[in-house]
Amino acid sequence: MTNTATEARSVVVERELPHPPDKIWRALTQPHLIEEWLMKTDFQPVVDHRFNLRGDWGTVDCQVMALEPNKTLSYSWVAMGLDSVVTWTLTPTRTGTHLRMEQSGFRTDQQQAYQGAKYGWQKFFTGLERVVGGLS
Amino acid sequence: MPDARDVIFRTLADPTRRALFERLCREGETTVGALTARAGISQPAVSKHLRVLKQAGLVHDRHEGRQTHYSAQAGALAPLIDWTTEMTGFWQGRFDHLEDLLNRMDQ
Numbered sequence: 001m002t003n004t005a006t007e008a009r010s011v012v013v014e015r016e017l018p019h020p021p022d023k024i025w026r027a028l029t030q031p032h033l034i035e036e037w038l039m040k041t042d043f044q045p046v047v048d049h050r051f052n053l054r055g056d057w058g059t060v061d062c063q064v065m066a067l068e069p070n071k072t073l074s075y076s077w078v079a080m081g082l083d084s085v086v087t088w089t090l091t092p093t094r095t096g097t098h099l100r101m102e103q104s105g106f107r108t109d110q111q112q113a114y115q116g117a118k119y120g121w122q123k124f125f126t127g128l129e130r131v132v133g134g135l136s
Numbered sequence: 137m138p139d140a141r142d143v144i145f146r147t148l149a150d151p152t153r154r155a156l157f158e159r160l161c162r163e164g165e166t167t168v169g170a171l172t173a174r175a176g177i178s179q180p181a182v183s184k185h186l187r188v189l190k191q192a193g194l195v196h197d198r199h200e201g202r203q204t205h206y207s208a209q210a211g212a213l214a215p216l217i218d219w220t221t222e223m224t225g226f227w228q229g230r231f232d233h234l235e236d237l238l239n240r241m242d243q
Contacts (some may be wrong), residue, residue: 011220013227019238027237037233065215082145082219105219 011103020094021070028088045069048064062086075101140193141215147192151179153185158193160208167203 026037029045039053039060045067053060060079067073070085074087084105091098148154156175160166168186172179186206189195193212198205 011223011227012223013231015231016236017238019242023238023241024234027234028240033237033241036197036239038230080142080145083149099231101231103223104226105216 010105012100014098014100015029016093016096021090021092024090024097024099025073029067045073046091047090051075141219144193144194144212144215145219147188150185152181154184155191156185157189157208160206161193164208165205167205169203171206183238192221 027037029043032042032096034041034043034053039055041053043049043051043053043062043064045064045081047064047067049064051062053062058079060077061078062075065074065076065085067092070090072089074085077084077086079108082105084103087102087104089100089102091100143210148157152175156171156239159174161170166177168183170181171186172182189206190197192207194208196209198207
């Protein structure tokens with residue numbers, strides 16, 4: 001999932017933060033803290049746990065997919081008809097933490113059961129990039 | 137137009153349908169028969185998926201004799217590009233809130 005075509009359909013936001021990873025991890029995983037910067041939630045740091053994020057504009061259905069304390073956290077993000085995956089990566093630096101968020105579009109539950117889905121998925125992005133390139 | 141976007145996202149969420157659309161993007165105009173030959177599903181199933189893609193504006197069909205040719209419609213993908221732009225703005229705003237929170241947690 002690292003080819004450039006995949007990147008084209010992903011949202012990546014990164015920032016250097018002057019705070020240690022364990023502190024940022026708390027902000028990413030404790031519901032009363034998540035509510036302060038993201039949305040109201042019943043998140044629990046447990047793989048397969050289903051939770052919601054509730055904003056003024058609607059609800060996002062989520063499920064924890066993977067986590068490694070102070071290092072990485074990913075959860076599915078289903079909203080407005082688009083299934084996606086949000087992955088947080090925390091990398092310690094000399095002055096704090098490099099925090100990276102990547103949201104990748106179009107993961108679906110069906111995809112997990114679909115033979116060769118990953119291959120097809122990458123090819124989809126390759127084709128999409130070609131089409132999008134042809135737009136301009 | 138959230139409705140149009142919703143339709144496109146739902147249409148492409150099906151992996152079989154997405155694979156068909158991807159092939160049309162990659163290979164250009166293709167007949168239903170050629171699509172079926174390598175789809176691993178029946179022609180009626182392929183035709184059904186193509187109808188859904190057409191309803192979403194993602195493909196265009198052209199009849200020639202007994203054959204129907206399908207092609208991908210690039211312009212229909214604009215909502216997907218908009219989604220990427222919107223979500224980037226959303227997350228940048230949330231990162232700002234997160235930084236504020238982290239500064240407050242210091243105290």
